[in-house]
Amino acid sequence: MPVIDMEAESTESAEKPNNKKWPSYTMVEDRFKKVYFQFYRETYRKSEVDRKTKELIAIAASLGFKCEGCLEGHIKKAIEYGATKGEVSEAIAIAMGVAAASVVDQTDIAAENLQLLHFDDSSPTEATA
Numbered sequence: 001m002p003v004i005d006m007e008a009e010s011t012e013s014a015e016k017p018n019n020k021k022w023p024s025y026t027m028v029e030d031r032f033k034k035v036y037f038q039f040y041r042e043t044y045r046k047s048e049v050d051r052k053t054k055e056l057i058a059i060a061a062s063l064g065f066k067c068e069g070c071l072e073g074h075i076k077k078a079i080e081y082g083a084t085k086g087e088v089s090e091a092i093a094i095a096m097g098v099a100a101a102s103v104v105d106q107t108d109i110a111a112e113n114l115q116l117l118h119f120d121d122s123s124p125t126e127a128t129a
Helices: 030-043 051-064 068-080 085-114
Strands: none
Touching (some): 068 085
C-alpha cells in the first residue's frame, strides 16, 4: 500500500514503464478507502511511540509485506523525522532476521509433518556413538 502523506492525504502511485503514474486505490470502493484512511491517520497520531520510531517500524513492515511504494515512502519519512543511516539499517536488518526466522519456522513445520531429522543435534552421531 502506498504511503499516505498525512499533511495532504494524497497517495503515492506506482510508476509504470512509460513513466506515467498509475492511480492507486482504483479497485477499492470509496467506503472502504474512507475506513482505511481513518485507520491509517489514527496510527500516525501522536502517541507513546514517536513518529521516527513508527517510520522505522513501517520500514520493517513494508519489507515483510513486500510493499515497494510503502518502503520508499517510509524511508523518506524516517529520514525526515530524524532517523540516521544506522537506524534505517537496523530496521532493515531486523526485517531480514525475521524473514530468515520465517524460513526456519516453515522448514521446522515441514520437518515435523514429514518426520525428518536431517541434522538433529540431540540424536547420536557416528562421532559420539
